[in-house]
Amino acid sequence: MSRYLAPLICVVCFVLISCGSDKSTEVGARVEQPSPENAAQTPGPNNLIDAYVDAIDQLETDRDASQNFDGMVRIPGGEFQMGGDNDQAREDEYPKHGIRVRDYWMDVHEVTNAQYLEFVKATGYITIAEQEIDLDELMKQLPPGTPPPDPSLLEPFSLVFRAVPEGQPVNGPGDWWVMTKGANWRQPEGEGSSLKGREQEPVVHIAWYDALAYCKWAGKRLPTEAEWEYAARGGLSDAIYPWGNEPIDATKANYWQGEFPHENKGEDSFAKLSAVGSFAPNGYGLHDMAANVWEWCADWFHYHYYYDDQFQAGIVDNPIGPENSYDPMEPSVPKKVIRGGSFLCNDSYCSGYRVASRMKSSPDTGMEHTGFRCVRDVQ
Ligand SMILES: [Ca+2]
Ligand SMILES: [Ca+2]
Numbered sequence: 001m002s003r004y005l006a007p008l009i010c011v012v013c014f015v016l017i018s019c020g021s022d023k024s025t026e027v028g029a030r031v032e033q034p035s036p037e038n039a040a041q042t043p044g045p046n047n048l049i050d051a052y053v054d055a056i057d058q059l060e061t062d063r064d065a066s067q068n069f070d071g072m073v074r075i076p077g078g079e080f081q082m083g084g085d086n087d088q089a090r091e092d093e094y095p096k097h098g099i100r101v102r103d104y105w106m107d108v109h110e111v112t113n114a115q116y117l118e119f120v121k122a123t124g125y126i127t128i129a130e131q132e133i134d135l136d137e138l139m140k141q142l143p144p145g146t147p148p149p150d151p152s153l154l155e156p157f158s159l160v161f162r163a164v165p166e167g168q169p170v171n172g173p174g175d176w177w178v179m180t181k182g183a184n185w186r187q188p189e190g191e192g193s194s195l196k197g198r199e200q201e202p203v204v205h206i207a208w209y210d211a212l213a214y215c216k217w218a219g220k221r222l223p224t225e226a227e228w229e230y231a232a233r234g235g236l237s238d239a240i241y242p243w244g245n246e247p248i249d250a251t252k253a254n255y256w257q258g259e260f261p262h263e264n265k266g267e268d269s270f271a272k273l274s275a276v277g278s279f280a281p282n283g284y285g286l287h288d289m290a291a292n293v294w295e296w297c298a299d300w301f302h303y304h305y306y307y308d309d310q311f312q313a314g315i316v317d318n319p320i321g322p323e324n325s326y327d328p329m330e331p332s333v334p335k336k337v338i339r340g341g342s343f344l345c346n347d348s349y350c351s352g353y354r355v356a357s358r359m360k361s362s363p364d365t366g367m368e369h370t371g372f373r374c375v376r377d378v379q
Contacts, residue, residue, distance in 0.1 A: 002364055003129075003362070003364045003366075008267045008346045010083060011174075013172060047137060055126075056209065056216055056249075059125065059216050060217070061218075062122060065217060066220075068218075069105060072376065073106060075284055076102065078100070079100045080098075080099055080230050081096045081099075081238060082097055083096030083097060084096065085238050086274055089357075090154065091303075092305075096306075097306055098316065101225045101227055101230050102378070103263075103378045104374075104376065105375060105376040106223065106374075107373040107374050108291060109277055109373065110292060110371045111372050111373055112197040112200050112202060113198055113201055113202065114198050114201050116214060117199075121218065123217055125210075127185055127206065127210045127366065128207040128209060128366065129157070129184040129185070129205045131182045132154050132155060132156055133153070134157075135154055142299065149208050151179075153304040154169035156181065156182065156184065158179075158367065158368070159177040159178065159180070159323050160178050160183050161261075161272075163176065163262060163264065166262050166263065177367070185203050185205045188205060188368060200275040200276055202276055202371040204293060205366035205367065206367055206372060210366065211372040220374035220376045221375060221376070221377075222374065223374075223375045224298050225298075225321055228297050233282075234282030234283030234284045239357075241290055242289045249294050250268035250269075251279075252279060252293050253291040253353075254288070255341065255344075255345050256346040257346065258346075259348070261344075274288075274292055277333065290341060290354075291341045291342055293340075293369055293370055294342045294352065294361070295338060295339050295370075297321075297338065297371050298324070299321060300321070300322050300324060301336060301360035302325055304311055304326065305322045308322070322336070336361060336363045337360055338370060339358070340352065341354075341367055342369035343369060
């Protein structure tokens with residue numbers, strides 16, 4: 001769900017949901033227009049996107065941070081087959097196709113609250129979830145004549161998970177995602193919550209632009225989707241999970257045990273986030289490539305991207321994703337790729353912790369289950 005579309009649901013009786021676009025991995029790159037197949041329907045908060053990009057442009061890369069390789073591992077480049085490996089794979093994971101990536105450095109952990117705090121202290125950066133909704137921009141997206149929404153709907157908010165009581169009907173994500181005032185990376189569950197004792201948990205409620213801002217300061221970038229999957233596979237060929245083909249269990253990752261979205265048994269000791277590195281690393285020394293939090297990638301999400309002609313012609317070097325976004329579930333909303341699953345995933349719902357599993361989200365929207373990790377080019 002896009003941040004600017006969530007309040008609309010409260011104002012008018014039509015549902016517009018989800019997220020935004022840019023194939024370039026260059027920090028601060030402008031968001032491109034959506035594909036022709038959805039352009040006519042795409043709402044255009046372009047002034048807002050300009051503001052997000054300008055905020056990133058104004059950040060300076062920190063000299064010390066940009067030379068710090070602590071907590072990173074060099075991923076040896078190579079070839080692999082990208083795409084689905086078992087019958088849980090969804091249509092957008094096919095066809096499998098050959099990819100070659102160069103060497104790169106990657107964070108061994110998801111970016112933590114402590115790391116993001118260091119960035120914010122150094123720069124004064126304010127995340128999107130901490131900002132009020134701009135009434136003028138919101139009104140541009142409403143039908144002419146629509147009365148302004150109640151001012152309370154313009155207050156900063158983010159989306160927080162709430163389990164659905166047993167017996168209550170479930171229609172979709174709107175049943176368990178709650179617009180929560182005051183929820184942001186500093187207050188993950190909203191007003192009254194804090195980061196005390198949670199410094200080593202992954203930072204959440206981070207929009208794609210907020211992740212990009214951190215990357216610029218740290219002299220890093222977001223991984224491409226191909227780099228992310230290559231790294232998640234940890235040197236294994238055609239395996240389902242970062243650890244191989246053994247089914248997931250409570251010793252392997254922080255995911256959801258029980259019936260989603262009703263009962264989380266917490267057999268892995270974590271009902272929500274776990275401190276990064278609480279589970280064993282994969283073959284490249286990377287922790288939590290399966291679950292804990294979804295991780296932003298640089299690429300636009302396009303449902304049919306794997307059918308791109310370039311992939312049919314042979315092995316492709318270092319792909320950077322499609323030029324446009326397309327999600328058939330929400331064609332009006334451009335989205336970026338997120339990978340790896342979260343503490344909310346289980347086999348009955350999304351199995352997002354499979355290395356090939358693809359998901360997507362609006363780049364202006366942070367959520368309680370979405371964070372990121374960074375990569376850096378080898379010089
Ligand atoms: Ca768990
Ligand atoms: Ca993860």
